[in-house]
Amino acid sequence: MPLEKARRPSLNPFLLLRGPVRPYVFTDNQETNSWLNFSLAERIHLTILFILALSTRLNRIGNPSYPVVDEFLSVQKVNNYIKGEFFLDYNPPFINLFYTLIAKLFGYGLKNFDIVNIGAEYITFPYYPLRIVSSFLGACSVILAYKTLRSTGVSHFISLFGSYLLSIENSMITQGRFIFKDGIYVFFIALFISSHKAEEVKKRFSFNWFIHVIISAVSLGLLMSSHWSGIFFVIYSFASHLLELWTLIGDVHITFKYALNNFIMKTSIYIFVTLAIYLSLFNLHFNYLDKVGEDYDSLSPYFQASLKDSHLENTFSNINFGSNIMIRNYKTGNYLHSHEDFFHSSSRQQVTMINTYDDYNNLFKITQLKGDLDNDTPVIPPFRVRIYHDRTDSSLVVDSANKPPLSEQEYNSLLTTDTNFNHNDENVKRYSFQLKMATNYCKNEAAKNALRTVDSVFQIYNEENSCYLLATPLHLHEGFSEGQKEVICIKEPNYEASLWFIDWNDNINYTDNKKRLVLNKLSFWEKLYEVHCKMFKKLYIGNPGYDEPSSNSNVFDFMFLKKGFIQWVTSDLVIYLLGNFIIYYLIAIAIIIYTAFKIFQISTFNPFQHSTSLDSPTYKYDRKTMDYLLLYALVIIPLTFVKIETHLFNYLPGVFIGVLLISQSFQWSFEKLTTLTYILVGVFTILATLAFVKFTPIIYGLTWTQEQCLKMMASPNWDRTICDSYSV
Template sequence: MLAILTIVALCTRFYKINEPDEVVFDEVHFGKFASYYIRGTYFFDVHPPLAKMMLGAMGYFIGYDGHFLFENIGDNYITNNVPYIGLRALPAFLGAMTVPIVYMTMREAGYPVITCALAGFFITFDNMLVTQTRLILLDSMLVFFMVCSIYSYVRFYKTRNNPFSARWWAWLLATGVSIALTTSVKMVGLFTVATVGVAVVWDLWVLLDIRRRLTMQEFMNHFWARALGLIVLPAVIYLFWFYVHFAVLTRSGPGDDFMSTEFQETLLGNTMADGLFIKYGDNITIRHKDTAVYLHSHPHNYPRVYDDGRISSAGQQVTGYAHADPNNVWHVASGDPNDSKTGQEVKHKDVIRLLHVTTSSWLLAHDVASPTMTTNEEITTYSTEEDGSRYNETTFQIMLESGGNKLRTMASTFKLIHVDTKVAIWTHSQKLPDWGFEQQEVNGNKNIIQKSTLWWSDNIEGTDPAEVQAEEVKPVKKRSFFLKFIELQGKMFSHNAGLTGKHPYQSQPIEWPFLTKGISFWTQDSTRKQIYLLGNPLGMWIAAGSLAVIVGVAGADILSRRRGFYPLDQGVQKRFYYATGFFFVGWALHYFPFFLMGRALFLHHYMPAQVFSYIILAAVHAFMFTEGVDGPISEPGPEVRPRRLQRAVVPALAYISAAVLAAIHLGSFLYFAPLSYGTSALDVPALARRKLLPQWEFHFAK
């Protein structure tokens, strides 16, 4: 049975894996990252590096040179000479291997063969698991390492009566390695850590029972062994993959802008190391870090009265302009009227003034509302021909955020804090009306902590090339691995939390078990083929029902026992709570945390929980249709290999019901397979028949 399921799983994943021969959905990201690894070019991603490095290594071993950058969905692999089948083969193989691991997990948990086969069958013929694992994506690795973690922990738990034996240590360490690999693929691997953690805490609680006759020293030995195997070892492995990540990606690349100046200076070819120190008296250009526009002014004024009736100062406009222009140049002057400091280097916390060169006017902030935001201050300029009564309104303190203690072109990011009113010079993507030539508004932001108030200087006007050559040649700098690791972790978390933009195919966690919305992965207009990500509708809906059964049975059992009734046999009850309950905890911990996330979410985020739901469905079938089999989890005892498990008498009804479930699941899979594989086109009536829910947005359906 194990061999048959494995072969069938391989067939479902590798069936016409060469189609489509175009970039599909998020292959634009993860295929590109594999190319960057082969090139050694630094990039930034919100996920840990392991799965992307695996794809890069796969490409390297099959002779791929990383020349293709997967720019657009629909780009042709064959035309661009990309060995895409080899790249897809890795996630497809691991996706197929998930099936035998699940089968063996159920078998080790003491379930009969029919139950194990059902769990493997459900996963083999789930449309989402098939689609997602036969493309250049990360979820195949995530789910594979997750089920390896669960399998390893079940094997470890079975050795509990032989603590500290070689086999006990082997499976403890295997669990630690597996959860480390899971977390090293995606941060949601922490949900797997939590699943194992709950089981470990329960296990330690049981060991603490005085009836176990363990001394406190013996208990602490158990505690420290688990801490070593399940905390220290995974942490070291997690760090190791980032060490490899930094060691491979040594060249400047598209990920530079996400990192600090100090980080960027460790990369070959990065321009940060070429920056010149800015001195008082220099004429410079200043750019906004987030939107890259220049700080700009021109001889045009704000309107005296805005469209909403508000009054402005009618001063000279200060805007954000996207193109190089003489009006982008500012002269750096000292904020101290008694000391010009000409020729001295500008340092952190210096007070400066900025003179707009072409209009001879000083940058100024004052307590007048900005054109588009009444809460922020207007930024304007103040002519040098006027009297000096507004001198204090033209002074700004420069606060360096990176690049050392002195202001440098390219290398330093800084804030300009108005000395008088304590606002930061800021711009945002909103455009001014026609009177502002549709350039970006620049205003004074009271939230000076906000990261979007950062600027940098890219050029010193009139710099003599000989002076640049005379500057000391700056070699690539070294930086502590732990400083780079901590910085990257912070960027990953903050950027992930910031993925709040709307997407037409995003969905909410409450929708996932019921499959109310899918994702369009790929379409081809010429052939009318498409890939639309859906789970197996009937299988997922039945699995969702099995989750309700678990809650209902547990609630009824607890209430009954409270009143002195014992409806479940002791062996059945133990299996229900220790095995099925463990899998239910795994489902819950891989599902409910998504309700707390503010970022955009998609159906494929349900994949790990979906695997648990199919395991639970098989377990519920066993609970309903087979006798309880005394297995190694239901009762304490020495480890027993599956072939030595006591064979149970499985009622004929169990086989019949299993066959019915399998037939429903397989039929549903085959019915939606054309949308899962994208290998054949469906006409409009066929698409209409498959549109079971109105939210499913199939292409070519009208």
Template sequence: MAAGVRVRRPTSPTPSLPHTAPHSQRFPNPRHDHLDADERRAAASRGYGPGRKMHAYGGINMTSAEWKLLGVVVIIAMSVRLFRLSRPNSIVFDEVHFGKFASKYIKSSYFVDVHPPLAKLLITLAGFIFGYDGNFDFKDIAKVYEGNVPYVAMRLLPALLGVATVPLAYITLRALDCRATTALLASLFITFENGLITQSRHILLDSPLIFFTALTTFLWIGFCNEDKQEPFTDSWWTWLALTGLSLGATVSCKWVGLFTIATIGLGTLKQLWILLGDMRISARLWTRHFVARAICLILIPITFYMFMFWIHFLILSNAGDGDGFMSSEFQHTLNGRGMSDTYLDVAYGSVLEIRHVNTQGGYLHSHPHNYPTGSQQQQITLYPHRDSNNEWRIVNATATPDPYTAWSYQSFQHVHTGDRIKLRHIATEHSLHSHDYRPPVSDVDFQQEVSAYGMADFVGDANDDWIVEIHKGDKHDTESWKRLKTLKTQFRLRHVMSGCYLFSHKVKLPDWGFDQQEVTCNKNAVLDNSLWYIETNTHPNMPADAPKANYKRPGFIAKFLELQQVMWTTNAGLTERHAFDSRPDAWPRLRRGINFWVKDNRQIYLLGNPLVWWLSTAAVTFYAAIRGLLIIRAKRGYKDFENTKVVKYDTLCGFLFVGWSLHYFPFYLMGRQLFLHHYFPALYFAILLCCGVFDLVTSALRPRVRLQIAALLVILAIWNYAYLSPLAYGLPWTKQKCKNAQWLKTWDFSCNDFLDNVSSDIA
């Protein structure tokens, strides 16, 4: 251990283990004059008293030499992560998404993403500061950055957050009462972890996520150390409030931050449970502890999270390609999507825009393009944007002699439930039609193709006829349950000849259908997917004073809750397979990586440092096995948990094990598309746990021997890093070296993309 570093007694930040150090082992603090009588009695019972020495702030007690050493490590981490940051000068992996989102932020163009906004806002801020105008399209992987795209600055932000994670790992282990050698080992393991390096060098969200996860962990441990000294001091409140802010930032980067909240939440519940069982703690004092944690660890994170979305909505004020995911009420709040007041009453002859209730509410749409198969008649689709091709005239199918003109000279008639109608497409003068052809994509016998058929002055046939069935109206307007009213009535359209219902779902048509949503006539239609409503309604004979309708403008809370639902639904819908996806059981074994970029006989492939990865997995397994053995021994009457050393390392490693478990095992419950990078927050805890196990295993050795073992592990980690570095940086490599590096058959980076021979110069 470094000279001058005082060894402190065991800390207890673990959120899950049932055993904790007794109160008599906690550090005292003389600062209790401000406490009331209950608090003084509680402080005295927990070992607080005058004349007793307090530990270092937040549990960190490092010499100046140790801080200087940490500074050297940070410089090394910067050189590793910022090396050739401008290369490649083309789009890498998911930069196509997150760079594109930065463009939309700068142009205030509304979009929808499955991730919360904080990390994207930080990346956008970096681009904006360096003059990005939002005009680059980020269309394809390997597309060269052209024009005014400060991609290096945008990559720099996650890279610097990746660097900042290194000292956080060091001071976290020091706050956990690990030796300086152990903390140094952890910081160097993270410095030379290839996967973390690769992920932090590009415009991606995982590096900010890992940074805030690490920051939250450190702040929580610091709070726990302060809590053992004296509650409700200024420093106690500071650590607790900062923990809450960091929790909010973590979950505002990605929803994986919910697992960090669970980790801290379990720790909080354990603390409160222990206090509840301490008869020396009054009910009033316990309530103060509960309220303080509720404010700082629940209210502050929620407020921060919502504030990020307030900024998100404030910036994205214009219509964009994400409009179709949102409700009509939400879209109405965007510039360019506001709708003028429209007639409330629907009558024969009205020109309507009809929207689907479910599947993000696209419009019933047609255009002058035909199906390539089936009837080869004009296509009917669901389209998410306003367009003149969304307009239909509703007429009475029973009117004679010509239902398409009868409305113009007959008396004004409302459309009631049970009426038999036709819908004529305004732009092409074709009628909404169905017949006994299977749809082009949903090729099943209980669905029929829906097409647009006919021409001007053609009356059509019974296959154009539909029955209106009102499903629901407005509770404040009883008439809307009986007859069609704009915005207020939800209805179904039943085909007269076949009995099927006009239906749409999330199935997309191929390129010939412009990737628009399929519309069919379904005999077994799910109710939600066969409901429609009228958004706009015009009629040339409508009285000028006729009642009008419009959407109610939702407030922030309503918009926030709706977006959370859309994000959840969209995230759960990402079930398509990807060439480089993987399942959670493969992650701890580092079975495969992700191909990020291939161009010019070079490749970037996300793959971890094998030594760091497998050692951390071994440490997780080792702790679980030893903990199980200790539990069995306790059942047999052994007093292992009365040993101070056992308590210390069980507490330390147990906390990190719980953090690893809560960031790893929930992925087994997810059916969505998953990748190796989803394991990175769990990997951070596993690396710290690995070093905690190292601290235990080497605790009986002399400092020099311990340092030599740590040096050997670091040298091996650096060798692994250097050996696989061409994949992290996209450096020149030969086919033979590539094949030699494929230690596992499942490491599927493409060696054939490299040259047989390359010069020693790095281009």
């Protein structure tokens, strides 16, 4: 039978039946499966919609002809992969790998390498193809949204309306037409949700059901491998499977074994496929990036040693007096550092912590307190030494008369240097530091008994003041120490923060046959663990002690467009991320309506009265909207507590899910008040289109004026600073 003449599917296949103990809702699987039967006319409508969505994204795709701010970061990551230089990111690696693959397919590589800078035009980097790929996937997200809505019982008319809103949504277009992660991440969200919802209406354990389960699992693995918030989609999928299990158990037509097998099979496939993809992509990430790169200083010595051109390749293991060394804190990984500048509070030379290894001011020497200062003998117990700073010809001392610039408690002392050392002086004790071995942290027995590079872990104890050197998380804001961290001497320190090790060791008296440092290279699992610890710290711990005010916005700033994001500003070009306020406000209204509906439902619920009939449109609205709202919350709530800066583009997954919420609400209205819904759909379609058209200058970088811009600032709470970029 031709599709256009096929029986139109029922949108309400839910029946209330009487069970042996209580009534239950029976879902006609044959009817729900028919939701995904598309007629020829519907396919034509979808084709037109796809062309529209693609054209809104491809319009002026070459403008500007150089990377905008965030686009530059993506291009930089591609170049890192091309050169094999290691970097750290708080997002998993898939999208960067994906862009690198596309760039390579278009012939980009080391032979035609392009050193891309912000504001400089691309020369050989294939920015057109990468932008086009992003735009194409953004248009595909619109079609996947349509399929998702049809899978949840939404009519063709309302599904088309919801998908149209996504095709003209300003922030989706702005962010989806450049070489950004967000547009591709939304695509995999769309692919996951559409397949996940389609599998729910397919006949369980059928071939089509199994295919959709696999697609759902693959897309879940890819989106988890794309963005730090992907883990919350994994949580959602598990919660969704539990909810489905609970629903199936209540249906007397289905055995418990059938329901349980469905849950176990889907959950097992999701977990196995998702983890397999996630781990495989990280393995590829580590294999690609095998050279020293921009985040080299943040890595542990063992990770550093696994990279080519590591500074540890030719360092020596045994440490003798007179050796040039770099001292590194065990907990923070920062280096002890000093330079010719003075603390404002004490006029003493600054001693700080710095996060880069390749600085001559990090070089110290361990020398004897008395006798030949460069005596080439091993440093062995009792480890009483002078720590000499070569660059400033000074020695490390503790000044108990002055307090550190930030940690000014009574029991803290200033760590500084002094140029007045004389090994025959009676005051030589003030330069004496005892290296107390942390035996539980040393890597082997030899490292406990004699000082060894990397392997020996110790505290640095000043005997005269009875205090330990401690690395604090506090950032200094004075002179040449701007951004460096404070280091102090404290009587009762946090143990791990007071631990140190020698990171690098060299001596002019060493012979070529002197024992070199040999570190066991990290396994894949050890690298994975270290990288994830750093990702977790960046996201959820941040930089404690950094006293700059947070620039994070709250969720309501995103929902009501109180703050946009500047992607590019020049004298004649402005690209500003600002959402379609009609659509954004509709999302908020849909959430408010459902919340009010749920409160009324709960407040009027009578546990002693069984229902005798089922309002199918209301039942469907309740179940499907609750599902979307759960996912919306899991995506949005984490934005309120992560330590990284969040901006409007972090809200785009919420916008995609929010449009599904809007469509579900309109479907409920459509089945209850059809005529009114037609009118509302028409009104909001016109308003959303006008909002899109009026704000096209900041989407595509068109000519605009300050006066025209200010007229479009419909709310006094919006960020109006963007209008200052235009001439009056």
